[in-house]
Amino acid sequence: MLNLVPEISKRRTFAIISHPDAGKTTLTEKLLLYGGAIRLAGSVKARKAQKHAVSDWMEIEKQRGISVTSSVLQFDYDGYRVNILDTPGHQDFSEDTYRTLMAADSAVMLIDVAKGVEDQTKKLFQVCKQRGIPVFTFVNKLDRYGRNPFELMEELEKVLGIRAYPMNWPIGIDGNYKGVYIRKQAKIELFERSGEHGQWALPSTQGSVDDPAFKELLGEEIHQALCDDIALLDVAGEKFDFDKVTRGELTPMFFGSAMTNFGVRLFLEDFLEMAPPPVPRMSSEGFINPDNDKFSAFVFKIQANMNPAHRDRLAFMRICSGKFERGMTVYHVQSKKPIKLAQPQQFLAQERTIIDEAYPGDIIGLFDPGIFGIGDTLCQEGSVFTFQDFPVFPPEQFARIQAKDTMKRKQFVKGMTQLTQEGAVQVFHQPNYPVESFVVGVVGSLQFEVLEYRLKHEYGVDILMNKLPYSIARWLIGKNFDGKAMKNMDSGLLVQDIKDRPVALISNEWQLRWVVERNPEVEFLVVPEDAQQV
Known part of the structure; x- marks a missing residue:
């Protein structure tokens, strides 16, 4: 009997959801930067002069500066295997985003610090709530003028019906932020200013909030404002309750700037520690547990012509249970036929790698000669069932x-x-x-x-x-x-x-x-x- 638990516990499969122009593609790039998957991040604002965002592979996306199709991105970080599902923010492509959420175990909700909760964010949050997906919030663009953090917390509760627990807190007054205060460590981290628009992973300085050197560095007014905010959070703020997070009643809240790297590494590390590993999936036979020996998966996305040179067509498959092995034969429920899964691939946008094995939570691509459809179920013969409809x-x-x-x-x-x-x-x-x-x-x-x-x-x-x-x-x-x-x-x-x-x-x-x-x-x-x- 296979012991899948060690591999399953390493997996984190999540979708990033937001309103258009909240900085989703930029945040995705910075997570890849810290994960070592790329060495230089291209500024989305200067796409014509720099490399295009790695998650936007379709030419029209590069021209318009928006994502119109979901991308799958994978990398390893600190012992975790990370599967990011980068989704379109534009409401005209809601279908693609909703289908992608079917393959996610958690979601990162990106909010513009100046705009707060916007229409498309409301819709996507409701889908996460209906599906019981834990939501983690990243308040972006702290390098610009933004609203008061307490106002944003109140808006989350009033508009979305979810309480927020800030994991860190922005340091500064009137939108001029110098870093973040890390609550669980009672430390502040100041980020070095750079003219590189966050192209490199920036070094930072850490130390206790009570350190006189930081009081001197921040200045009396900013330091006092930070101390007052922390005291208010500790007395009147929500208590952290992980069970509430998994039930979708509480969202861990992070502040930062994807463009300048404010708080991105801190967010990534805390998120990977808290986010759930692959969860059981509902099927016609009841819940299918990820540690079930028998392989099962479903197709949540089909994409033609990702590689214009080959005019190929790929089916994106979320593994739900068992171990995937290259060349294995599985049962395609919809066609009632056995099929051999040859040349399985994992992705960094357009870059592909042929893989030999994968585990629950992983997303792999299969060459599709036209047999797959969205929502199709694949399983080992002898245990035929279908996963929940899309x-x-x-x-x-x-x-x-x-x-x-x-x-x-x-x-x-x-x-x-x-x-x-x-x-x-x-x-x-x-x-x-x-x-x-x-x-x-x-x-x-x-x-x-x-x-x-x-x-x-x-x-x-x-x-x-x-x-x-x-x-x-x-x-x-x-x-x-x-x-x-x-x-x-x-x-x-x-x-x-x-x-x-x-x-x-x-x-x-x-x-x-x-x-x-x-x-x-x-x-x-x-x-x-x-x-x-x-």
């Missing part, structure tokens, strides 16, 4: 898309098929309508831009896109339903999804109510019957 987003914007050049039909259909399998967009078709055109549904308009960009640059296809006047999709169920007898659908559109299920596209809520009332024999579902709604 959430589905109902699309809110629609467009009819076709290739400009009819001679590129084959490439167009291939591109649309692969991008649909990735979950980048939802594709519908009209019965008896030319196959050269698709109706595409998305959550946000930026997805249309990325679709157009990727079809052009990855498949060599220019497209014609006509926006459609619909904002609501409803999956239809009814006795002997064929759509022909639907009433009052003159201004709507009847289509089918990729599984040939009937879907009604409707302009607005008023029209939806009218159609529902006139068709009492039909059931209108927000998402397909076999999916869970977000």
Whole structure:
């Protein structure tokens, strides 16, 4: 019998969530910097002049300075194997972020010190709360003017319903911060100012807050303000309770600046010590424990053309139990076929390494010839089950898309098929309508831009896109339903999804109510019957 516990206890698999422009990609780079995975971090603010962020591999991401697809990054630090799931911050790519959270055991919530809790952060936090994922908070951009730390703690409680326990505390007045106070060690750490924008791991000075040298170094006013804040935290602040952290009732809170390295190393070390190792996963057979001898995993992401030279397609797999070994044969539940897992890879963005073994909590990539789908379960034969279904987003914007050049039909259909399998967009078709055109549904308009960009640059296809006047999709169920007898659908559109299920596209809520009332024999579902709604 395998003893998997030592390897499992080393694993930390977490997602970084935030509103756009909170500094998520920068923080990811600095964690890699301290982990020794890279030696020089490229400033996101000066991307044109410097190396691009390692977690943004798609060309459009580099041009726009945002992440539009989740990246998987792995490195070792201080005896831990770290798996970072860097997610898109932009709300138009919420689907990709939600799917990635299914593969995480904990989450790091990044908050801009000046802006506090923003809309997208609220949505992602709620998903973490629903899934019971412990959340650790990193308040970023202390190198700029920001709000009072006590105000931010109060906002977390009022807006998100979670109490905060500051693990460290910023030293300074009115946004001019000089370092952090480390509560558990009763020490202060001052960071050296540098003009390098945090490209190197900066040295620091440590010492007790009572040291007269620090009082002299900080100045009377800043030192007194720090002492007052510490006294208030100790008397009126929340007590640290690790059980509350695991239940999602308390978030350990760190202050720092990813750009200048304020508090990043301290955060990384404390986080790795506190964050949970791989946890049991719910399946059709109950919870699957990570130390179960039998291998199991699920696919949470599919990405085509990560390597433009090879035009390959990768399925990202989260290992849930047992030991993975290169070349092993497992059972693919959805196709009901055994498959051999050859050439498994681990990632540092575009850089890949072929691996021989992996353990629960690890994320590996598999070459996908087109057999995998998002949410697929892999397990050893003899213990067949499926992991919990992935959430589905109902699309809110629609467009009819076709290739400009009819001679590129084959490439167009291939591109649309692969991008649909990735979950980048939802594709519908009209019965008896030319196959050269698709109706595409998305959550946000930026997805249309990325679709157009990727079809052009990855498949060599220019497209014609006509926006459609619909904002609501409803999956239809009814006795002997064929759509022909639907009433009052003159201004709507009847289509089918990729599984040939009937879907009604409707302009607005008023029209939806009218159609529902006139068709009492039909059931209108927000998402397909076999999916869970977000």
